[in-house]
Amino acid sequence: MPETESPLRELTLAEAVREALAEEMRRDSRVCVLGEDVAEAGTPFKVLSGLVEEFGKERVVDTPISEPGFTGIGVGAAMTGLRPVVDIMFGDFLTLIMDQIANQAAKVHYMSGGHWKVPMVLRTTLGASRRSAAQHSQSLHAWPSHIPGLKVVLPSTPYDAKGLMKTAIRDDNPVIFFEDKMMYKLKGPVPSDEYTIPFGLADIKRAGRDITIVATSSMVQVALGAAKLLEEVGISAEVIDPRTTWPLDERTLIESAKKTSRAIVVDEGYHRYGVTAEIASVIAEGAFYDLDKPVRRMGAMHVPVPFSPPLEDATVPTEQKVFDAARELCG
Amino acid sequence: MADARQSPVSAHAENGADIGIDRLLRMYRQMVRIREFEQRANDLYLRALMPGLTHLYEGEEAVAVGICEALQPDDYITSTHRGHGHCLAKGASPDLMFAELLGKEAGYCRGKGGSMHIADPATGNLGANAIVAGSAGIATGAAFAAKRLGNGRLCVCFFGEGALGQGVLYEVMNMAELWKLPVIYVCENNLYNEYTHYSETTSGEILARPAAFGIPAESVDGQDVQAVYGAARRFVELARQGHGPGFILCNTYRFRGHHVGDIKRDYYRPKQEEQQWMGERDPITRLANSVAETGHADRASLESLYAEVKVEMDQAVEFAIAAPYPSIDQAEQDVYA
Numbered sequence: 001m002p003e004t005e006s007p008l009r010e011l012t013l014a015e016a017v018r019e020a021l022a023e024e025m026r027r028d029s030r031v032c033v034l035g036e037d038v039a040e041a042g043t044p045f046k047v048l049s050g051l052v053e054e055f056g057k058e059r060v061v062d063t064p065i066s067e068p069g070f071t072g073i074g075v076g077a078a079m080t081g082l083r084p085v086v087d088i089m090f091g092d093f094l095t096l097i098m099d100q101i102a103n104q105a106a107k108v109h110y111m112s113g114g115h116w117k118v119p120m121v122l123r124t125t126l127g128a129s130r131r132s133a134a135q136h137s138q139s140l141h142a143w144p145s146h147i148p149g150l151k152v153v154l155p156s157t158p159y160d161a162k163g164l165m166k167t168a169i170r171d172d173n174p175v176i177f178f179e180d181k182m183m184y185k186l187k188g189p190v191p192s193d194e195y196t197i198p199f200g201l202a203d204i205k206r207a208g209r210d211i212t213i214v215a216t217s218s219m220v221q222v223a224l225g226a227a228k229l230l231e232e233v234g235i236s237a238e239v240i241d242p243r244t245t246w247p248l249d250e251r252t253l254i255e256s257a258k259k260t261s262r263a264i265v266v267d268e269g270y271h272r273y274g275v276t277a278e279i280a281s282v283i284a285e286g287a288f289y290d291l292d293k294p295v296r297r298m299g300a301m302h303v304p305v306p307f308s309p310p311l312e313d314a315t316v317p318t319e320q321k322v323f324d325a326a327r328e329l330c331g
Numbered sequence: 332m333a334d335a336r337q338s339p340v341s342a343h344a345e346n347g348a349d350i351g352i353d354r355l356l357r358m359y360r361q362m363v364r365i366r367e368f369e370q371r372a373n374d375l376y377l378r379a380l381m382p383g384l385t386h387l388y389e390g391e392e393a394v395a396v397g398i399c400e401a402l403q404p405d406d407y408i409t410s411t412h413r414g415h416g417h418c419l420a421k422g423a424s425p426d427l428m429f430a431e432l433l434g435k436e437a438g439y440c441r442g443k444g445g446s447m448h449i450a451d452p453a454t455g456n457l458g459a460n461a462i463v464a465g466s467a468g469i470a471t472g473a474a475f476a477a478k479r480l481g482n483g484r485l486c487v488c489f490f491g492e493g494a495l496g497q498g499v500l501y502e503v504m505n506m507a508e509l510w511k512l513p514v515i516y517v518c519e520n521n522l523y524n525e526y527t528h529y530s531e532t533t534s535g536e537i538l539a540r541p542a543a544f545g546i547p548a549e550s551v552d553g554q555d556v557q558a559v560y561g562a563a564r565r566f567v568e569l570a571r572q573g574h575g576p577g578f579i580l581c582n583t584y585r586f587r588g589h590h591v592g593d594i595k596r597d598y599y600r601p602k603q604e605e606q607q608w609m610g611e612r613d614p615i616t617r618l619a620n621s622v623a624e625t626g627h628a629d630r631a632s633l634e635s636l637y638a639e640v641k642v643e644m645d646q647a648v649e650f651a652i653a654a655p656y657p658s659i660d661q662a663e664q665d666v667y668a
Contacts, residue, residue, distance in 0.1 A: 032479070058479065063506065064502070064505060064506060064509075066502035066503075066505065066506065068468065068498070068499045068502060069467075069468060069471075069499055069502025069503045069505070069506060070502075070506065071468065072467065072468010072469060072471065072472060072499060072503060073468055073471050073472035073475050073503060073506060074468075074472060075468055075469050075472055076409075076457065076468060076469035076470060076471060076472020076473040076474075076475065076476070076486075077472040077473070077475045077476040077479075078472070079457060079469065079472070079473065079476075080407065080457070080472070080473040080476040080477065080484075081476045081480050081482075082475075082476045082479060082480070084472075099462060099465065099499075100468055100499075103462050103465065104460075104462075104465060104466075104468070104469065108450075108458065108469075109665055109666070109667070109668050110443055110665050110666050111440055111443060111444040111448040111450070111458065112439075112440050112444060112448070112450035112458055113438070113439065113440035113441035113442075113443050113444065113450075113665060114441070114664070114665035114668070115439075115440070115450055115451070115452050116450055116452060116457065116458065117668040118668075119668075148666050149666055149667065151667075172668035173667050173668050
């Protein structure tokens with residue numbers, strides 16, 4: 001883990017997540033990690049490498065391949081005094097644990113009249129284009145976003161990943177934290193000093209005048225790339241990352257759309273009934289009289305993610321596609 | 332008793348002399364409280380005073396009482412859709428329970444949970460759960476935390492034999508034994524998965540399942556509160572000593588249907604079978620006979636105890652009926668901590 005005094009040091013997104021976990025585990029002995037291959041292996045993505053050496057196998061716990069079981073154990077442990085970080089290797093495995101997160105974790109506080117709390121973080125992944133086919137490539141963050149009682153976090157930079165992870169661990173509610181597998185090696189500035197990032201606060205990744213591009217997680221870099229292309233043709237795009245789909249910073253999204261009068265929402269979840277639909281409706285309802293064009297939605301193609309590289313690439317929004325859509329809206 | 336790994340648990344039977352009359356009378360009172368609570372819950376349903384349905388625990392009282400009698404106040408339990416007995420046995424107040432059944436603000440969950448979700452941190456009740464085997468993970472997680480925190484607590488996971496069909500139960504039993512967690516799985520076999528006899532849904536021997544994980548397991552007569560208490564005490568001791576989980580199979584029977592509306596049930600179970608269990612196998616009658624025969628208490632004192640409980644439960648129902656509903660703004664409270 002790189003340690004430096006320089007406030008300008010750069011970390012990868014994986015290193016930023018790991019550093020957040022390590023700092024919180026040092027700060028609070030109740031924080032522990034549960035999941036498959038989290039200890040010596042440090043997960044297949046090596047995000048957790050080194051944690052077991054510092055904190056031991058009591059706090060970095062390798063589990064059997066039993067996602068519902070160890071997620072449920074996380075829920076119970078969170079209710080009774082620990083602050084578990086449960087590791088679900090692929091976001092596709094939300095299918096396996098939906099009872100534990102949607103019926104148990106999300107509802108315990110409410111059903112008990114506010115008596116029990118579930119301070120648990122569930123880390124998982126999203127994103128296609130790793131050539132992993134239909135069961136290891138989905139972006140299913142719309143699912144937990146639909147369930148009252150859960151908070152859903154989608155960092156898009158190393159800086160955000162660290163600050164949001166620390167907030168997630170300190171939150172008294174179940175938090176589902178999605179990391180884009182393809183961005184683990186993305187580098188960015190991360191201050192050495194302590195900081196956290198509040199939930200429900202969108203970040204304007206690039207200011208602009210002519211069009212608002214709301215983008216999440218893996219699509220933020222795509223939107224920034226498109227914004228560069230748009231600049232070359234004289235269109236000034238504002239790129240906003242909500243960072244959390246719930247709580248959602250509706251005001252920042254609406255204010256930006258009011259200012260630019262055009263909006264595109266880009267997200268790697270399935271297009272139909274997805275995050276883009278929710279955010280587009282928030283903007284349409286909140287900025288209707290200031291919009292010059294209908295809000296445009298861009299999500300993953302409504303198909304199981306195919307294996308063959310040209311097919312897979314065709315299912316995900318790209319810089320070029322976002323550029324084309326923005327140009328059309330601004331035409 | 333069946334355990335492939337030679338359980339350190341001995342199968343000797345408890346008797347009244349071992350247990351002591353004060354505890355026997357307390358267990359008698361607790362069973363009567365559950366019986367009387369449930370009869371009033373059914374009555375509230377029949378009088379259309381209770382919203383929705385509820386699942387009654389009548390007939391199974393010895394299980395909840397025998398198990399919880401062996402626990403400390405700060406030990407945890409998780410419960411099921413048929414959970415009133417567990418809540419009462421662990422120390423819940425009937426007035427706040429009835430208030431919850433009626434959806435009132437004064438209820439344990441401020442009226443937001445209802446019959447199937449009563450939870451109470453003050454008595455270590457992590458909550459009843461309306462998903463079959465839904466609390467298996469929570470119970471095992473509570474044991475995981477207790478071990479990590481070294482607070483000496485343990486957790487009892489109550490579930491019906493229907494939960495034996497759910498995979499998550501076996502996932503957490505595997506981890507509980509691997510990590511020697513202080514959790515006791517209490518399987519209440521009341522013979523019916525809703526409306527289907529368990530023999531139609533359950534292959535092999537039930538006790539072979541915990542044995543496959545190396546978890547000490549024991550089968551007890553769930554209508555004999557002394558036997559249940561004895562087994563519970565042995566498994567509690569093992570768990571507290573760090574030996575890990577246990578599994579108690581309690582053979583029992585629900586006197587009523589799957590829920591209060593399940594009246595015509597002769598298509599799935601014969602009346603004769605019901606009458607047999609409700610007669611000679613009634614756990615309350617059995618303990619009363621046992622206590623009276625050994626001369627520990629006379630019938631008259633048991634009857635006066637019964638009368639006290641009736642008054643307590645009547646007052647609890649009156650409290651709940653008179654209690655106000657929550658204000659509408661409560662609907663959006665407590666979604667997030």
